[in-house]
Amino acid sequence: METDALRGTYTDPRKGERPVAEVADAWRETWGDLEPKTRAGYEAILTRHVLPRFGRTKVGAVSAEAVQQFVNELAANRAPNTVRRVYSVLRAVLRVAVERSYIAVNPCDAVKLGSKRRAGIRRSHLYLEGSELRKLADGIDAPYRVPVYVAGSCGLRAGELWALRRAHVHLLAGTLAFRYARK
Secondary structure, eight states: OHHHHHHTOOOOGGGGGSBHHHHHHHHHTTOTTOOHHHHHHHHHHIIIIIHHHHTTSBGGGOOHHHHHHHHHHHHHHSOHHHHHHHHHHHHHHHHHHHHTTSSSSOGGGGOOOOOSSOTTOOOOOOOOOHHHHHHHHHTSOGGGHHHHHHHHHHOOOHHHHHHOOGGGEETTTTEEOOOOOOO
């Protein structure tokens, strides 16, 4: 303990008695400048995944092994991006515990995430045939039929589709020119 105190890494073990749910509340207090959608996403992850698993656990008792097991269980039946989002929320909560000296190190730092692709699972894409696309478009309100045809024919995602403007359409050439803006 003396060595840790000299290094500045000593944490009072009594501070680690706080439940993770209390630390999560402290993390919520740091959300002042977040957009409402980001807040809602973090809140959903906390209530669906993190707090049911770790909420009552003392922050000092959360081990790298427990976090790794949690991540592995999530990865067994969740998409890789979902696993990464849940992990990042848990890591952020435990970062607050480190910053406030409730724990010395963040147990998430020792956790290995799987690859972005699920092992043994191939992604497949479903494409509609022309008659199926017409049937879908006919079942939708008139103002949305053209976007359905464009998305179904060109493979645009929703954000790309709604970003299209009249300047992107070249009727004489029969083309749709769309450029990605890189940030």
